[in-house]
Amino acid sequence: MSHYYYFKKYELLQIGSVSSIVLKRSSESDDLVYMVPVEGYFEKLLEAHNQTGHGRRDKMLYYMKQQWRIPRSAYAVTCQECDLETHINCGTLADQDTFFCSLCSKEKHIHDVQEDCHSRQKLAVNKMVTFSTEEFPELAAGDCITLAVSTVDRASIDFSRILGVVLDKQNEVYQIGTKAGIMKGWSSRPEIQKSGASMITLLDVRRDNFLTLREAAVAQSKCGGQGYKKCNCKVTKEQCSTKRCSCFKANMKCGSRCHNSNPCANKDC
Template sequence: MLAIIQEELAKYEVLQCRTTEKLIKRRSTRQKSPLCYVSIEETFDVVKSTHISTGHVGRDRMLKELQNKYANIPIKDVELFNDNRSEFTTQVITELKEVWPKQTLVHGKPRHPQKNSALHSGINWSPYSTMFGCEARVGLTTSSLPMEVNARMETEEDLLAVTPISPVSSVENHRVAERIKEIKRRRHEAADAHTSQAERMVKRSRVDLRDGEQGDNVAVPVPLVDRERGDPRNILGVIIDRREDTDQYKIAVKACILSGLYSRNQFDLCPQRLLNIDNMNTEKTVSLRSAVISQSASGGQGFTRCDCAGAQKCSTRRCKCLKAGLLCNSRCYNSLNCCNK
């Protein structure tokens, strides 16, 4: 019986800082980061503080951070905390809508400076740990020391008492060599994970985006900076050529051929062929903005205004509006009458 008790006690050790003592998992060396044991009463506060310090992230990121500091935080406690948090958030939102019915809720993911130390789903590591082989540390709050020990530290001697620094030795040189191997391993795994993620994205895009053929009708999205507010968001065109080597397409619209080549994800295929190549003007090539302007009912992006004066205002080609084939608008000479309205 005594042997069993001694075997169980050998699994633990005590970390002491001044008058504070914490039960931790026994370490093979004093330089290894301590993993603390927390009581049932402390579990909620520990999980909550970790949730706040990591930038209100999800279960997996919280669990990884907790496992770096504590030895007995089960995954069920983290899941329970996240579930209760979701229910509490839903209840708060419902009450806010009852108090202020006209309010608008904006959904989105907040941006936090901790993103370089957060777990990246594509590479299965955080960007910082992939680069340097260890997790990011900013002060004692991100160390593996418990909060009670950090709060009682007042001098450098207190820090050295819980984290002794030994002189450089063959053991330390071995640790440096192991760190270099760890960095190379993580970078290699990150590169493989990125390659695998790219292959999955290409495979998914080939399923969702079928290849276009010559004569297919397409809808090319027009960026907001290239169109007027009243212009359509897409311009209809026809595929007139496809480069097999680069998998890019040449597209023509009614007024011209669009300059440059388009990849498959830059346009949508129309289910029917409303236009054919014979309806297209293939004699000139212009930019997308110029093509939109040629089909715009309001003159396209921007506006044309004149500042003509005199008795015969806007009756000659000197008028910018008349020269552009447009009627004068309210921005011309304070909306006074003219010959081009």
């Protein structure tokens, strides 16, 4: 394009020490329409966009036509992700040559947040696994352990843990054996506490009997386990000396709750 074209279309306006290029006017009374340099596109477009209530191209053109002149190519930019032409102010300029529309920008932000959350979760999991490995070292078959018993499965005067021994390990859970039999359920490592002394061995485990945690607690209890037993045997010569007595059948001594605290053959005194 020749210099003659520019001379016919534009003129130089000097105001003090500031020089600006404006559209050539037919008369001195015409409004000045400034040509905006490339480095000023963003500022002018942002002002027009905000002044028109986040308007699109046509509203912005109408607002600017009597003040500035910006090429139409500056209004629409192609998104690098979805190839959608959108307003330059309605997206994100990642770098000089990369532009994302508002939808792709939000999607990218959500993806980045998800990736960050995933990496932080993996970090927390690794930290938890490391702590668990240090706090609960692996047990081997034959190790003497104690197993916690909840308050609903034991008497109030019973010990809070029962003695056992590790029989087997599969999928990070352990099979526990006691003198009364083998536990039906398998226990995880945090439920088990290794004993400092070997008070029970693999040879002490009764292999032909399977029992629950409550039954194991009852077997090691000195008072019959959770709840209490009592009998209502009638006063006879053989009172509480046969298996018809619930206390005698359970290998327990009669107490003050039995048969109105009357004496019997199953009492120490």
